[in-house]
Amino acid sequence: MIYMSILSISEDKGPVMKKVKIKKGIAKKGFISGLQRYWQLYIMLLLPIIYIMIFHYYPMLGLQLAFKKFSTRLGMWKSPFVGLYYFEKFFSSYKFKEVMINTLTLSFYSIIAQMPVPILLALSLNAVRSKFYKKTVQLLSYMPHFISTVVIVSLLMQLFNTRVGLFSAVAGFFGLKIPDVFASPKAFPHLYVWSGVWQNAGWASIIYFAALSKVDPELHEVAIIDGASRFQRIIHIDLPTIIPTASILLILNMGRVMSIGFEKAFLMQNSLNISTSEIISTYTYKIGLTGNMDFSYSTAIGLFNSIVNLFMVVVFDKLSKKLSGSGLF
Amino acid sequence: MTKSKIISIVLVLVLVLSLSYGCSKGGEVKTPEQTKPANETVEPTSNVEEVEKVEDSIVNPEGVFPIVKEQVEITLAVPQSPNVEDYYTNYYTRWLEEKTGIKLNFVTIPTAEISQKVQLMLASGVDLPDAFSGVGQVDGSVFTTTNIVRYASEGLVIPLNEYIDKYGENIRDFLKLETAGMTYRQIMTSADGKIYYMPGLAFSTVNRAASKMWINKQWLDTLGLEIPKTTQEFKEVLQAFATRDPNQNGVADEIPLVGTTQNDTYNVYDYLIGSFIANNVQFHRLLVNDGIVSFAAVTDEWREAMMYINDLTSNGLLSSLTFTQDHNSLKQMVNDNNNIVGAYTSLGVQGVAMANNPEILSRYVGIAPLEGPNGVRHGVLSVPIPSANGVITSACEHPEVVFRLFDFMLSEEASTLSRFGIEDEHWVVPEEGALTNYGTQATIKIINNIWNIPQNTMWQNYNPYINRNGDGQERNENPNDPVRKNCEAAIQYSRCEPQNVIPTLTYSPDEIDEVNEIITNIDEYVQTMIAKFAVGEMNPYNDSDWSKYLREFEVLGLDRFIEISQRAYIRMNY
Numbered sequence: 015m016i017y018m019s020i021l022s023i024s025e026d027k028g029p030v031m032k033k034v035k036i037k038k039g040i041a042k043k044g045f046i047s048g049l050q051r052y053w054q055l056y057i058m059l060l061l062p063i064i065y066i067m068i069f070h071y072y073p074m075l076g077l078q079l080a081f082k083k084f085s086t087r088l089g090m091w092k093s094p095f096v097g098l099y100y101f102e103k104f105f106s107s108y109k110f111k112e113v114m115i116n117t118l119t120l121s122f123y124s125i126i127a128q129m130p131v132p133i134l135l136a137l138s139l140n141a142v143r144s145k146f147y148k149k150t151v152q153l154l155s156y157m158p159h160f161i162s163t164v165v166i167v168s169l170l171m172q173l174f175n176t177r178v179g180l181f182s183a184v185a186g187f188f189g190l191k192i193p194d195v196f197a198s199p200k201a202f203p204h205l206y207v208w209s210g211v212w213q214n215a216g217w218a219s220i221i222y223f224a225a226l227s228k229v230d231p232e233l234h235e236v237a238i239i240d241g242a243s244r245f246q247r248i249i250h251i252d253l254p255t256i257i258p259t260a261s262i263l264l265i266l267n268m269g270r271v272m273s274i275g276f277e278k279a280f281l282m283q284n285s286l287n288i289s290t291s292e293i294i295s296t297y298t299y300k301i302g303l304t305g306n307m308d309f310s311y312s313t314a315i316g317l318f319n320s321i322v323n324l325f326m327v328v329v330f331d332k333l334s335k336k337l338s339g340s341g342l343f
Numbered sequence: 344m345t346k347s348k349i350i351s352i353v354l355v356l357v358l359v360l361s362l363s364y365g366c367s368k369g370g371e372v373k374t375p376e377q378t379k380p381a382n383e384t385v386e387p388t389s390n391v392e393e394v395e396k397v398e399d400s401i402v403n404p405e406g407v408f409p410i411v412k413e414q415v416e417i418t419l420a421v422p423q424s425p426n427v428e429d430y431y432t433n434y435y436t437r438w439l440e441e442k443t444g445i446k447l448n449f450v451t452i453p454t455a456e457i458s459q460k461v462q463l464m465l466a467s468g469v470d471l472p473d474a475f476s477g478v479g480q481v482d483g484s485v486f487t488t489t490n491i492v493r494y495a496s497e498g499l500v501i502p503l504n505e506y507i508d509k510y511g512e513n514i515r516d517f518l519k520l521e522t523a524g525m526t527y528r529q530i531m532t533s534a535d536g537k538i539y540y541m542p543g544l545a546f547s548t549v550n551r552a553a554s555k556m557w558i559n560k561q562w563l564d565t566l567g568l569e570i571p572k573t574t575q576e577f578k579e580v581l582q583a584f585a586t587r588d589p590n591q592n593g594v595a596d597e598i599p600l601v602g603t604t605q606n607d608t609y610n611v612y613d614y615l616i617g618s619f620i621a622n623n624v625q626f627h628r629l630l631v632n633d634g635i636v637s638f639a640a641v642t643d644e645w646r647e648a649m650m651y652i653n654d655l656t657s658n659g660l661l662s663s664l665t666f667t668q669d670h671n672s673l674k675q676m677v678n679d680n681n682n683i684v685g686a687y688t689s690l691g692v693q694g695v696a697m698a699n700n701p702e703i704l705s706r707y708v709g710i711a712p713l714e715g716p717n718g719v720r721h722g723v724l725s726v727p728i729p730s731a732n733g734v735i736t737s738a739c740e741h742p743e744v745v746f747r748l749f750d751f752m753l754s755e756e757a758s759t760l761s762r763f764g765i766e767d768e769h770w771v772v773p774e775e776g777a778l779t780n781y782g783t784q785a786t787i788k789i790i791n792n793i794w795n796i797p798q799n800t801m802w803q804n805y806n807p808y809i810n811r812n813g814d815g816q817e818r819n820e821n822p823n824d825p826v827r828k829n830c831e832a833a834i835q836y837s838r839c840e841p842q843n844v845i846p847t848l849t850y851s852p853d854e855i856d857e858v859n860e861i862i863t864n865i866d867e868y869v870q871t872m873i874a875k876f877a878v879g880e881m882n883p884y885n886d887s888d889w890s891k892y893l894r895e896f897e898v899l900g901l902d903r904f905i906e907i908s909q910r911a912y913i914r915m916n917y
Binding site for chain 1: 466663668859860867873
């Protein structure tokens, strides 16, 4: 979804420019005459606006639950107001600090580790001449993306099992012993992040392939004439082309720092690695949703996460504009 | 002109009449499903007062059938099930209608996310059925003794005590029954002293022993060892397993003892702790002695158990993979062709060993709880708690009728039908002398199983029931039948059930608000620390490690938890 929207952002630049010009021309006559003239366009616009209103803005009314003690009978509007009670409850909870640190560690580590790999993959594959080889590697590299999290985690556990696992069998062949990585809290972030890289790098590289396909072949031809090596061409032609895409992806990923996937961490948890594997979403699941259904509490935590996410997006957008000149807004 | 005028007058009259009918029912909001059939069967609208007059006596007294004097329609919300073809044409439905004189209507609830669906129904208030049937069977967290008080205080569900006294011939007997030092009345009563639901419960000895230890009999025979009876003997046996190559392949590939923490019954350590102190896995490790509630995981006995487990792990007898691997890996080990696992725990032997492989099944035998150094010997007890299978809502016009229907469902005849089907078609009474898996006289023999398969004879127990035949089934003649093996093992555990555990406590909604997070954290902490003590990250022999472990409980709020639990215990018992 996100990839699609980025594509449309970069491709829409042309038409957007034209629209601005047209608007300037009619600005004097005002909005009404514009409406009359371009009513077909406005009708087309109506559908997405209705969609966004109904499915994105209307549900936001539910956020008020974070400040109310929800009662099923009274409903959302009439439930009594409790102010910041649920936020205080969350911030003062026993594990708040630990889960906060774990969440941020895991998500920043994932973002940093997951950024260069697809870029490298796209750049190197783009330089490959054989079409068959290129397509095959591409296909194979994004296949893991379609495996569900449950299966991935199960695979990891089987692979790393020190008795029946594949790695232990290979190590055993050379007379070595592998440690039980699932038992180590220190190993957990690495296991989590790098299995994620393995699963998603191929898929994430598709967007860079798309960006690379827009490189003007003349640039390469000129560079070849000038005597640039293949590596130099990658550095000076390909890389600059995909930097705006990379920075937008980074900003968007920053918007998800707090909402890091629940399933994978939850499935990979065990008593021995819990000190680094307990993240906000798994913890709230345990205290909020099992046993005692507390809609208000989970809404409050969700709202807190969203605010942090929004904050991160805005900060990194500003940063990116300063550094590379391209940003989201 | 005149023709259309007449038509319009008639239409207006119809409208006015239907409005007045709608208003006459005390302003209660009714669903179209409820009003439509009511229009057809209940007497004309004009004599509303008459209807109200006879309402007092619309239901026959206890023990008299049919339940109602004239036909009453009841709408039940039932879980959707692929195994119940059609609730309306179902044999059980028709049988109930014939016996009770009640006409049943149904609203089906999809079972996926049933708890949200039921909450929505309750929240909206308009689509409320007369009662929920079988919701607790699908998801026990929808109606608990704690949260149902909340629904009651919001006027959504009604208490049943008055009806139990007046009409509850079957449930009254049930409530008197005792299990693990508590009566079912105590277990089912909410913190405000009322009972809000009708139970669904199957008596079953085999499920009371949650963690059964299965040991490799083939290995014991090869090495000429006896079945271990004490923790010391057990350790020696495991040592022999580890060192004397019981699978005789010349390689030291044996894993003496292993489990997984993915599910409590497989985790091995809960079983081992039972040899030192009663281990209440079912309810947050709370114990009660002379009315005083205490917490097991902070005692010296617990520390001894940790030392024992630490010993086993540090000597390589209990595999440390127990604390990290998943259920699949455990299965893979136990079913390995090289026969590499010495012992494991589970609720039923087939939970790990392949059920369709008689060779592997015959390898493992269930052993009793081990006797600890201080003579303690307890299995992990899991007391069956009745699920909330019948809940009457405030939208119900004739709660006494629904109550009598639910109570009738609890009768032996109805409960047998709702689980096993029709006599002589699906089951027969076994002949004299036929034995159950427990060696007692069998009471039921299934000739045609309809449980858990698509059928149209019963509701798959999506109704209140008390299954008294859970232990009464005739046994399979094959000694390696997994169910038979499980039952035979369970007998040994039923002899040493702990007496001082609390199977459940009912907190008030306010109490649960306070205590819920504490409970979650304490449970998690205890599990984590067992693992750490086992693998040696914390040393149970080391006093400073132990006191560090104990200190953390203060931060977690253990004192407050015990205080509230003590209050709940007193409320339930005095």
